[in-house]
Amino acid sequence: MSARETLTEETVMRVADDAANRTEQNAATRAADDTSGSGRSRRNTATAVHTAVHTAAHPAAHTARLLASEIGLTFRRPRNLAMLGVLAAVPVLIGVAVRIASRGDGGSLIGQVAGNGLVLTFAAFLVMLPLVLPLAVAVVAGDAVAGEAGQGTLRYLLVAPAGRTRLLAVKYADVVVFCLAACALVALSALAVGVALFPVGPVTLLSGTTVSAAEGLVRVGLVALYSAAGMAALGAVALAVSTLTEAAIGAVAASVVLVVVSQVLGAIPQIAVVRPFLLTSWWSSFDGLLRDPMATDEMGRGLLAFLAYIVIFGSIAWSRFTSKDITA
Amino acid sequence: MSKRARAVRWGVPVAAVAVVAAAVGTGPVIAAVQGDPSLPDRTAQQLLADMAGSWSSRKVPAMSGTVVETASLGLPALPGLSGGGASALSLLSGSHQLKVWYGDEDRVRLMLPGEMSETDLIVNGGQMWLWDSAANTATHFTGHPGAATGSPVPLPSAASPLPTALTPQHAAQEALRAAGGDTRITVADDVTVAGRAAYQVVLTPKTATSLVRDVRVAIDGETLIPLRVQVYAKGAAEPAFEVGFDSVTFSAPAPENFTFTPPAGAKVEEGRAPAAAGHEAGKVRDAADGTRIAGSGWDSVLVTSLPATDAKGGSGASAANGASGNGASGNGASANGASANGANPANLLDTALRSATRVSGPWGSGRLLRTKLLSVLLTDDGRLVAGAVTPEALYQAAGAAR
Numbered sequence: 001m002s003a004r005e006t007l008t009e010e011t012v013m014r015v016a017d018d019a020a021n022r023t024e025q026n027a028a029t030r031a032a033d034d035t036s037g038s039g040r041s042r043r044n045t046a047t048a049v050h051t052a053v054h055t056a057a058h059p060a061a062h063t064a065r066l067l068a069s070e071i072g073l074t075f076r077r078p079r080n081l082a083m084l085g086v087l088a089a090v091p092v093l094i095g096v097a098v099r100i101a102s103r104g105d106g107g108s109l110i111g112q113v114a115g116n117g118l119v120l121t122f123a124a125f126l127v128m129l130p131l132v133l134p135l136a137v138a139v140v141a142g143d144a145v146a147g148e149a150g151q152g153t154l155r156y157l158l159v160a161p162a163g164r165t166r167l168l169a170v171k172y173a174d175v176v177v178f179c180l181a182a183c184a185l186v187a188l189s190a191l192a193v194g195v196a197l198f199p200v201g202p203v204t205l206l207s208g209t210t211v212s213a214a215e216g217l218v219r220v221g222l223v224a225l226y227s228a229a230g231m232a233a234l235g236a237v238a239l240a241v242s243t244l245t246e247a248a249i250g251a252v253a254a255s256v257v258l259v260v261v262s263q264v265l266g267a268i269p270q271i272a273v274v275r276p277f278l279l280t281s282w283w284s285s286f287d288g289l290l291r292d293p294m295a296t297d298e299m300g301r302g303l304l305a306f307l308a309y310i311v312i313f314g315s316i317a318w319s320r321f322t323s324k325d326i327t328a
Numbered sequence: 329m330s331k332r333a334r335a336v337r338w339g340v341p342v343a344a345v346a347v348v349a350a351a352v353g354t355g356p357v358i359a360a361v362q363g364d365p366s367l368p369d370r371t372a373q374q375l376l377a378d379m380a381g382s383w384s385s386r387k388v389p390a391m392s393g394t395v396v397e398t399a400s401l402g403l404p405a406l407p408g409l410s411g412g413g414a415s416a417l418s419l420l421s422g423s424h425q426l427k428v429w430y431g432d433e434d435r436v437r438l439m440l441p442g443e444m445s446e447t448d449l450i451v452n453g454g455q456m457w458l459w460d461s462a463a464n465t466a467t468h469f470t471g472h473p474g475a476a477t478g479s480p481v482p483l484p485s486a487a488s489p490l491p492t493a494l495t496p497q498h499a500a501q502e503a504l505r506a507a508g509g510d511t512r513i514t515v516a517d518d519v520t521v522a523g524r525a526a527y528q529v530v531l532t533p534k535t536a537t538s539l540v541r542d543v544r545v546a547i548d549g550e551t552l553i554p555l556r557v558q559v560y561a562k563g564a565a566e567p568a569f570e571v572g573f574d575s576v577t578f579s580a581p582a583p584e585n586f587t588f589t590p591p592a593g594a595k596v597e598e599g600r601a602p603a604a605a606g607h608e609a610g611k612v613r614d615a616a617d618g619t620r621i622a623g624s625g626w627d628s629v630l631v632t633s634l635p636a637t638d639a640k641g642g643s644g645a646s647a648a649n650g651a652s653g654n655g656a657s658g659n660g661a662s663a664n665g666a667s668a669n670g671a672n673p674a675n676l677l678d679t680a681l682r683s684a685t686r687v688s689g690p691w692g693s694g695r696l697l698r699t700k701l702l703s704v705l706l707t708d709d710g711r712l713v714a715g716a717v718t719p720e721a722l723y724q725a726a727g728a729a730r
Contacts, residue, residue: 109444111464112464202592204593206441206445206461207448207459208446208457208590208591209584209591210591210592269422272422272423284444287443287444291441291446292584295441297394308352311344311348312345312348314344315340315341315343315344316341318337318340319337322337323333323334
C-alpha cells in the first residue's frame with residue numbers, strides 16, 4: 001500500500017480541522033512518490049521534492065515517474081483490486097456453470113466451451129464486454145480527475161511543474177494500462193479455468209474451419225487486445241466526463257449510463273443507421289477474429305471508430321482540464 | 329485564463345469532431361467532387377448483347393468482395409426479423425452483409441456473417457457444403473447445382489436458406505430475364521459502385537398495375553459484371569430492395585476458401601440435391617397442389633392455397649420456385665425466405681396477418697397486406713394471392729381463379 005493511502009487512512013481518524021494539513025501531506029507524499037519511484041529508497045526524498053518543484057530538467061523521465069506513480073496508485077487501491085477480482089471471477093463462474101450443466105449441445109459459443117476449454121476465453125469476452133468490463137473501466141477513468149478534485153488533491157498535483165497537459169496524458173495512459181490489464185486478466189483467468197475444467201484442443205472457428213490450439217491462443221491474445229482498444233475508447237469518454245465534475249461517482253455513473261443507452265439505441269431496428277456511430281456496437285466485432293479469413297476490414301473499421309472516440313473525447317478532456325479553474 | 333484563450337482551447341475538440349466527420353464523409357465527398365464516371369457510350373441493346381455474350385461464354389473473372397443487401401420493403405414490424413442473424417428471414421428487413429469468393433464456376437463461397445455466428449455456402453467441384461455455425465450443422469450436397477440452374481454463379485435455388493437473388497449476377501439475370509415486351513430498357517448516367525465505374529441499365533415496367541417503378545442494374549464498365557441491383561417502388565425515393573457490391577477485387581481468392589471439412593463435433597447431414605428450378609418467366613405453371621402464376625412479367629401473381637400445417641412442405645418450396653421465376657428480385661428473395669428453415673413461417677404469417685386489413689369485393693373477402701413492393705391477399709376460402717402489383721390486380725386474379 002502506498003504511503004499516500006496509508007496517510008489517507010491515518011488521517012481519516014483525525015478531526016476535520018486537520019483537513020488542510022492532510023491534503024498538504026498528501027501532495028507532498030505524492031510528489032515524493034512521483035520523483036523517487038515506488039521501488040527506490042526514500043533516503044533522498046527531500047532533494048527529490050525540491051527537484052520536482054523547482055526544475056523540470058528531464059521532462060520525459062519525470063513523466064515516466066509520474067506515470068509509474070499513477071499506475072502504482074491505481075493498482076494498489078483496494079477498490080480497483082476488488083474490481084479486478086470480480087473480472088477474474090466471472091470466467092470462473094461461467095466455466096463452473098458450463099461444467100455443472102454440461103450437455104455439450106455444441107451450438108452456441110458457450111455450448112462449445114464444454115468441448116474445448118480455449119473457447120471459454122471467447123465466451124468470457126462475449127459475456128463481459130457489454131457491461132462488466134466497461135463498468136470497471138468507467139470506475140477507474142471516471143475517478144481519474146474528478147476523484148482528485150473531489151478529494152482536494154488535484155490542486156497540489158498541479159503544483160508540480162508537470163503541466164496540466166502532461167498530467168492529463170499520464171492519467172489517460174494509466175487508464176489505458178488498466179484496460180490492457182483488465183482484458184489480459186479476463187483472458188488469463190478464462191484460459192486457466194478452461195484448461196483446468198475442460199479438454200483443450202484445436203479450435204473450431206465460426207467459419208467451420210479448425211485451427212490448432214496454438215493459433216487459437218494467438219487469436220485469444222488478439223481478442224484481448226481488440227477488447228482493450230474498445231475499452232480504451234470508453235476510457236477517453238469517461239476521462240472527458242471526469243474533467244467536467246468534481247463528483248467522481250457522477251462521472252462514473254454518467255459513463256455507465258452512456259454505455260447502456262448506446263447499447264439500447266443500437267438494439268432498436270428502426271434507427272439502425274446510428275449503429276456505426278455508437279461506440280458499443282463495435283465492441284462485439286471481435287468475432288471477426290473467429291472467422292476464416294479474419295474479418296480484418298470490419299475490425300479495422302472498429303479500431304478507427306475507437307480512435308475517433310479517443311481523439312474527440314481526449315480533446316474535450318484536454319480543453320476542459322487545461323482551462324478550468326481548480327478550486328479544490 | 330481569459331475568455332478568449334478558453335474559446336481557443338475549445339476550438340480543438342470542435343476541430344477534432346470536424347476532422348472525424350470529414351474522414352467519415354470523405355468517400356461520398358470524393359465521389360461528389362469527382363462526379364459521375366464516364367464510360368464509352370453503349371446503347372442498352374449493345375450492353376445487353378455484350379453481357380449476354382460474356383455470360384454465355386461464362387467468362388466471369390475470379391473475384392472476391394463484400395455484398396451489402398438492404399431491404400426496406402415496408403413490412404410490418406416482425407419479431408425476430410431484426411438483428412444481424414444468419415437466418416434468411418432476417419434478410420427481409422434491414423441491411424445485411426454477404427461476403428463472396430468466386431474462383432470459377434465450380435468454386436464459390438458465400439459467407440453470411442451474423443453476430444457470433446456464420447452461415448457459409450461452399451461449392452467446390454461437385455461438392456457443396458452448407459455450414460451453419462449457430463446450429464453447428466454442416467449439410468452436404470452432391471451434384472452440380474451450377475449446371476442445373478444454368479446460372480453463371482452456381483447457386484442452389486430452393487434447398488438453401490440463402491435466397492437466390494443475393495448476388496448481383498443472379499439478380500440482374502433474373503431481372504433481365506423478366507424483361508420482355510412489357511419493359512422499357514434504357515441506359516441512365518454512369519455510376520460508381522464499389523469504387524468502379526459502371527453502366528446503369530434502367531428497366532421500367534410499362535404496366536400500370538406494377539408496384540415497381542423501375543429496376544436499376546449497375547454493370548461494371550470493364551468486366552460487364554453486374555455490380556448492383558436496385559428495385560425502386562413507385563413513390564419512393566430510396567430503393568425498396570438493393571443488393572450490390574460494397575467492395576470488390578478481381579483477383580483469384582485464396583484456395584482455402586473453397587475447402588471445407590466438417591469440424592469435429594458438428595452434426596453432418598446429407599442434403600437432397602437442389603432441384604433444378606425452371607426459370608421460364610411468365611409461364612402459367614400448374615403445380616400439383618394448385619399453385620400457379622397468373623399474368624406475366626411484372627404483373628405475375630402467385631396464386632396458391634394457404635400452407636395449412638406443413639409450411640415447409642411442397643407448397644412452400646413450389647412457392648419459392650414460382651416466385652423466383654417471377655422476375656422482380658424482391659419477390660424472389662422474399663418468397664425464398666418464406667420457405668427457408670431460418671424461422672417458423674407459420675408464426676411469421678400469424679404476425680403479419682394481425683397487421684392486415686380486411687377487404688371484400690365481388691371476388692370474395694379476405695385480408696390484405698400491403699408493402700411498398702409486394703401485395704399479399706389472403707382470401708377467407710384459404711387462398712394466398714401475392715405479387716408486386718396493386719391490390720386491384722390481386723382482386724382480379726382472385727376473381728379469375730375462382
